Amino acid sequence: MIQIQSLSRNYGDFKAVDKVSFEIGKGEVVGLLGHNGAGKTTIMKMITGYLEPTSGEIRVDDLQVGRDTRAIQARIGYLPENCPVWPEMTVIEYLEYQANLQGVSENQIQSRVAEAIRRTALGEKATAPIQTLSRGYRQRVGVAQAILHKPDIIILDEPTNGLDPTQIFQMRELIRDLAKSATVIISTHILQEVQAVCERVLIMRQGKLVVDSRIEDLQTGRQLRVTVNNEQAADYLGRVAGVSAVHKVETVDELSSYLLDAKGDTAPEVVAAITEAGDKLYRLHPETRNLETVFAEVNRGEAALT
Numbered sequence: 001m002i003q004i005q006s007l008s009r010n011y012g013d014f015k016a017v018d019k020v021s022f023e024i025g026k027g028e029v030v031g032l033l034g035h036n037g038a039g040k041t042t043i044m045k046m047i048t049g050y051l052e053p054t055s056g057e058i059r060v061d062d063l064q065v066g067r068d069t070r071a072i073q074a075r076i077g078y079l080p081e082n083c084p085v086w087p088e089m090t091v092i093e094y095l096e097y098q099a100n101l102q103g104v105s106e107n108q109i110q111s112r113v114a115e116a117i118r119r120t121a122l123g124e125k126a127t128a129p130i131q132t133l134s135r136g137y138r139q140r141v142g143v144a145q146a147i148l149h150k151p152d153i154i155i156l157d158e159p160t161n162g163l164d165p166t167q168i169f170q171m172r173e174l175i176r177d178l179a180k181s182a183t184v185i186i187s188t189h190i191l192q193e194v195q196a197v198c199e200r201v202l203i204m205r206q207g208k209l210v211v212d213s214r215i216e217d218l219q220t221g222r223q224l225r226v227t228v229n230n231e232q233a234a235d236y237l238g239r240v241a242g243v244s245a246v247h248k249v250e251t252v253d254e255l256s257s258y259l260l261d262a263k264g265d266t267a268p269e270v271v272a273a274i275t276e277a278g279d280k281l282y283r284l285h286p287e288t289r290n291l292e293t294v295f296a297e298v299n300r301g302e303a304a305l306t
């Protein structure tokens with residue numbers, strides 16, 4: 001449904017987004033995860049046609065951003081990072097105004113606004129001026145404006161930013177509800193956000209896409225953590241049968257730790273290789289790879305798309 005091909009955006013010499021490619025299928029709920037400044041907002045602005053790519057291509061089915069930006073925008077509901085809402089308008093006035101801007105026909109505006117208010121549980125605040133709403137309610141108004149035109153793609157930039165735990169819970173419920181009828185992309189720097197609502201994660205680091213995986217695939221991955229008295233042990237650990245990759249974690253007091261991506265139980269072979277190399281084994285234990293450990297790998301600069 002959405003195809004991103006070698007997408008880049010530079011600001012002067014700085015590469016905010018660097019040759020990113022991915023595809024998102026109809027109905028998927030995808031989390032775009034990365035620390036502040038990783039390039040998430042820049043990607044979302046390019047998909048929604050509000051920012052021009054330096055190079056690369058964005059397609060939505062047979063439409064192309066640039067050539068068919070208007071038609072694509074008609075299919076996308078977008079909650080920007082800092083949702084601009086008019087403080088003096090009431091919720092209903094604002095949503096009617098937005099529905100108008102989004103090209104909803106005059107005779108449908110009332111029913112669309114009513115439906116958006118119902119889905120975002122804004123009923124009791126419908127006639128309140130936006131400036132009197134809490135941040136959680138204002139975020140919901142932002143989501144309500146994004147769904148007025150019944151988009152089949154919903155893009156939410158940091159939807160739970162600044163919300164308290166109850167509001168976060170409510171926003172997640174809302175996102176799950178939206179996901180029943182649309183493809184959803186959520187950008188966040190919060191792991192739990194992705195874990196709570198997404199089935200797939202794209203992890204960005206310094207403008208590059210470094211992980212693209214289904215969450216359940218990440219969680220079944222197994223790793224062995226090994227500590228030996230050799231800083232160069234990665235050379236032979238990588239040759240052990242069943243070990244597909246070696247990530248060096250740290251060297252402390254002349255002891256080096258490595259994480260080995262391993263298929264099945266390779267512990268006996270790893271011990272044999274360490275003995276054969278004449279090194280001393282200080283620690284060896286299995287670790288379950290999950291979103292948290294993968295994100296930590298990414299931020300140590302170890303994970304890379306193969």
Ligand SMILES: Nc1ncnc2c1ncn2[C@@H]1O[C@H](COP(=O)(O)OP(=O)(O)OP(=O)(O)O)[C@@H](O)[C@H]1O
Binds near residue numbers: 035037038043189
């Ligand atoms: N208009 C701009 N001019 C120059 N640099 C920019 C501009 N917009 C963004 N950047 C830079 O591009 C990089 C990516 O920014 P972006 O907002 O996409 O990151 P992000 O992952 O969404 O971060 P955050 O979680 O903080 O919103 C950052 O280093 C940012 O400073």
